[in-house]
Amino acid sequence: xxxxxxxxxxxxxxxxxxxxxxxxxxxxxxxxxxxxxxxxxxxxxxxxxxxxxxxxxxxxxxxxxxxxxxxxxxxxxxxxxxxxxxxxxxxxxxxxxxxxxxxxxxxxxxxxxxxxxxxxxxxxxxxxxxxxxxxxxxxxxxxxxxxxxxxxxxxxxxxxxxxxxxxxxxxxxxxxxxxxxxxxxxxxxxxxxxxxxxxxxxxxxxxxxxxxxxxxxxxxxxxxxxxxxxxxxxxxxxxxxxxxxxxxxxxxxxxxxxxxxxxxxxxxxxxxxxxxxxxxxxxxxxxxxxxxxxxxxxxxxxxxxxxxxxxxxxxxxxxxxxxxxxxxxxxxxxxxxxxxxxxxxxxxxxxxxxxxxxxxxxxxxxxxxxxxxxxxxxxxxxxxxxxxxxxxxxxxxxxxxxxxxxxxxxxxxxxxxxxx
Amino acid sequence: xxxxxxxxxxxxxxxxxxxxxxxxxxxxxxxxxxxxxxxxxxxxxxxxxxxxxxxxxxxxxxxxxxxxxxxxxxxxxxxxxxxxxxxxxxxxxxxxxxxxxxxxxxxxxxxxxxxxxxxxxxxxxxxxxxxxxxxxxxxxxxxxxxxxxxxxxxxxxxxxxxxxxxxxxxxxxxxxxxxxxxxxxxxxxxxxxxxxxxxxxxxxxxxxxxxxxxxxxxxxxxxxxxxxxxxxxxxxxxxxxxxxxxxxxxxxxxxxxxxxxxxxxxxxxxxxxxxxxxxxx
Numbered sequence: 001x002x003x004x005x006x007x008x009x010x011x012x013x014x015x016x017x018x019x020x021x022x023x024x025x026x027x028x029x030x031x032x033x034x035x036x037x038x039x040x041x042x043x044x045x046x047x048x049x050x051x052x053x054x055x056x057x058x059x060x061x062x063x064x065x066x067x068x069x070x071x072x073x074x075x076x077x078x079x080x081x082x083x084x085x086x087x088x089x090x091x092x093x094x095x096x097x098x099x100x101x102x103x104x105x106x107x108x109x110x111x112x113x114x115x116x117x118x119x120x121x122x123x124x125x126x127x128x129x130x131x132x133x134x135x136x137x138x139x140x141x142x143x144x145x146x147x148x149x150x151x152x153x154x155x156x157x158x159x160x161x162x163x164x165x166x167x168x169x170x171x172x173x174x175x176x177x178x179x180x181x182x183x184x185x186x187x188x189x190x191x192x193x194x195x196x197x198x199x200x201x202x203x204x205x206x207x208x209x210x211x212x213x214x215x216x217x218x219x220x221x222x223x224x225x226x227x228x229x230x231x232x233x234x235x236x237x238x239x240x241x242x243x244x245x246x247x248x249x250x251x252x253x254x255x256x257x258x259x260x261x262x263x264x265x266x267x268x269x270x271x272x273x274x275x276x277x278x279x280x281x282x283x284x285x286x287x288x289x290x291x292x293x294x295x296x297x298x299x300x301x302x303x304x305x306x307x308x309x310x311x312x313x314x315x316x317x318x319x320x321x322x323x324x325x326x327x328x329x330x331x332x333x334x335x336x337x338x339x340x341x342x343x344x345x346x347x348x349x350x351x352x353x354x355x356x357x358x359x360x361x362x363x364x365x366x367x368x369x370x371x372x373x374x375x376x377x378x379x380x381x382x383x384x385x386x387x388x389x390x391x392x393x394x395x396x397x398x399x400x401x402x403x404x405x406x407x408x409x410x411x412x413x414x415x416x417x418x419x420x
Numbered sequence: 421x422x423x424x425x426x427x428x429x430x431x432x433x434x435x436x437x438x439x440x441x442x443x444x445x446x447x448x449x450x451x452x453x454x455x456x457x458x459x460x461x462x463x464x465x466x467x468x469x470x471x472x473x474x475x476x477x478x479x480x481x482x483x484x485x486x487x488x489x490x491x492x493x494x495x496x497x498x499x500x501x502x503x504x505x506x507x508x509x510x511x512x513x514x515x516x517x518x519x520x521x522x523x524x525x526x527x528x529x530x531x532x533x534x535x536x537x538x539x540x541x542x543x544x545x546x547x548x549x550x551x552x553x554x555x556x557x558x559x560x561x562x563x564x565x566x567x568x569x570x571x572x573x574x575x576x577x578x579x580x581x582x583x584x585x586x587x588x589x590x591x592x593x594x595x596x597x598x599x600x601x602x603x604x605x606x607x608x609x610x611x612x613x614x615x616x617x618x619x620x621x622x623x624x625x626x627x628x629x630x631x632x633x634x635x636x637x638x639x640x641x642x643x644x645x646x647x648x649x650x651x652x653x654x655x656x657x658x659x660x661x662x663x664x665x666x667x668x669x670x671x672x673x674x675x676x677x678x679x680x681x682x683x684x685x686x687x688x689x690x691x692x693x694x695x696x697x698x699x700x701x
Contacts (some may be wrong), residue, residue, distance in 0.1 A: 145534050249489045250586060254496055292489065299493045332526060333602070336533045339645050340598060343533070347591060349541045349655050350547055354584070357550060361573050368570045 247288050256281065257292060267297050423555055424449065426657045427548065433650040435643070438545065441483040443476055443552040449559050466568065466650050469560065473553065473572065480549050484581035486540050494535055495590055499597070501528055514698050529601050536594040543584055543591075543651035544651045551658070 249257075260278035264270035272290040279289075427445050434442070443623060505524050553576050559571035576582060 135583060177527060248485055248586070249492050251492055251496065251590070253493045258496065292493075295490060296493055299490075299497050309470050329522070329526070336529055337602065339533050339648075340535065340595075342645065342648050342652070343537045344595065346544065346652050347654075349652065350540065350543045351588070353547055353551075353655065354543075355501070357547070357554075358577070359553075361577060364570055368567070 249286075249292060251283065254292075257289070257296070261293070261296070267293070267300055423551070429657075430548065430568070430650065430654045433647060435647070438483075440546070441479060442459060443480070443549045444557075445552045445556065448472065448556045451556075451560070465564070466566065470568070470572070473556070476549075476553070477576065477581070479584055480581035481579055484542065484546060487538075488587055491535060491539055491542070491587070491590060495594065498528060498531055498535065501531075502597075525601070529598070532594060532598050532601060534644055536591060536598065539591050539594065541588055541644065541647055542650060543587060544582050544655075546581050546640060548654070551578060589654070648693075663668050 256279050257275065261267055261270040261274045263278055264274045270293065272286050272293055274285060275293060276289045295384050424445060427443075431439055451472070501524070505521065505528065509521060530626055546693060554569070557572055561567060561569045
């Protein structure tokens with residue numbers, strides 16, 4: 001009978017699906033490659049941002065480098081001062097190395113998992129602003145290229161001492177009030193604080209932001225064994241830890257969670273503590289598990305709202321039921337297909353848009369860096385336009401990009417003229 | 421249309437619970453205004469501004485990570501349901517109720533489509549907010565003569581709400597699953613429904629599909645559909661934005677290359693398809 005053949009067909013389709021689905025579950029194909037940035041520029045962290053802020057704020061109201069230069073030594077040193085002060089405060093180069101080592105294992109697992117990014121090419125550059133290597137390691141989807149710069153301008157991996165600071169708004173405001181021009185180190189603290197904000201939240205999120213990353217749990221994805229690390233956006237430690245450290249649940253981690261829950265007898269019986277112990281995932285706290293468990297329970301006992309409504313509709317009356325089925329069986333499927341097409345289209349558009357955004361921002365940053373280099377080397381700042389030209393050897397689209405970024409980089413040049 | 425306007429319209433169209441998770445674009449775009457002439461105050465200003473922006477980032481991150489978690493859970497549940505249906509069908513020699521089976525399959529399909537739609541909408545959320553932040557930074561730099569944008573952008577790029585790769589992976593996985601769930605759909609459904617009658621209904625269905633799609637798919641589905649269409653419209657509208665359009669810009673060059681109908685580099689204003697797609701809503 002046709003009906004039977006339909007059923008068996010569906011069954012085999014389901015089987016086929018299952019096999020594939022299993023494959024999907026284990027190794028989600030990474031179709032969307034993170035756009036490959038060919039230029040070797042380091043990723044700016046907000047650590048760098050902070051330094052920039054501090055240097056400019058300490059020196060002049062205008063946040064631009066042209067004004068830095070006229071202030072001669074002080075200004076020239078300013079970025080470095082702030083950074084070195086940061087170094088003094090928070091990290092020595094040895095600590096940097098140590099922390100790199102600490103994180104190296106994480107890098108490995110990270111690169112295992114994230115095959116879509118050029119994951120850990122470590123490049124040295126002589127750029128003055130470095131990044132937080134930890135942040136690059138940890139920031140799992142994006143921060144591929146990890147670059148060490150000259151250690152004199154190294155990073156700001158902040159140890160726990162800085163965490164103590166950030167929870168202290170009073171310090172923040174006091175420093176603001178008491179600032180004078182030489183207060184670059186303090187600006188750094190403040191800026192660190194700024195980026196951290198409410199420790200409970202900031203700590204969790206500012207992967208790019210602060211200081212928190214190195215000492216924190218790493219946002220690593222569990223190995224295929226399902227253990228080891230947890231993709232935490234950095235959580236606070238020590239005095240910074242608050243009630244609600246957030247983290248990003250990956251499918252793998254969730255699978256481990258479900259396994260643990262099932263072992264403990266199901267979502268109702270399982271307790272957060274039990275699940276936590278069962279999972280044995282480093283960095284996972286009971287708060288994470290608790291909230292996740294709650295969500296999980298909700299999802300199980302109230303599956304997909306869209307499926308509930310029509311099903312209820314279907315059971316209201318028997319006559320309606322059968323006629324509804326046959327009338328709308330095909331229609332529903334077609335409608336779903338149509339909806340999928342529209343959704344896929346939107347997704348495509350979004351991917352395009354995103355790639356564009358990334359490329360543009362990367363380009364802008366590259367040019368910015370070139371400009372900074374010019375300023376730093378103390379050469380004529382009016383050569384900014386010419387500094388763009390050497391670009392092509394580094395990155396292909398730079399020529400195209402420079403036409404767009406031209407206005408941006410010419411602006412500081414104009415300002416430089418004015419300030420001179 | 422201008423970003424602010426498109427953004428505002430989109431906000432109106434979005435779910436209420438999402439609405440206040442978006443960027444406060446209107447509020448922030450004019451800060452600081454007027455730029456304080458007192459230079460001494462500017463460091464404060466910048467700090468304050470950065471702080472505000474960081475708060476916005478937090479807001480995005482919270483919402484995004486939360487939603488992401490929810491999707492992970494729901495997605496896994498859906499896969500679980502398929503397993504169960506499969507098991508059930510392989511256990512019983514003949515399915516106890518054909519209708520039940522296909523009901524469940526239909527429900528699973530519907531749910532997959534819904535979750536796919538919601539995930540894509542979350543990506544849209546992420547993209548719009550990021551774009552808004554960039555714009556605000558640009559305006560800020562313009563007003564204060566600062567160079568906040570480049571550096572803060574780097575910060576924003578790394579935030580969880582903009583690192584959407586995991587979500588994208590889920591979306592792709594969803595699409596794959598759905599491909600399998602719709603195998604030769606017409607054949608299957610037809611044989612199912614042909615055991616009754618209603619050939620006429622089927623013939624007439626395709627015309628009504630576009631309009632009835634939202635209604636048929638159920639409330640959750642129709643909402644997603646409507647929002648998806650609105651999101652597409654928003655993106656198109658933003659592409660036509662005139663204030664920063666530049667034939668030499670990246671957006672024109674790379675954006676147009678990816679368009680279906682324009683292979684060549686053209687001015688973004690001249691996209692032929694933009695006007696056709698505004699749904700009469």
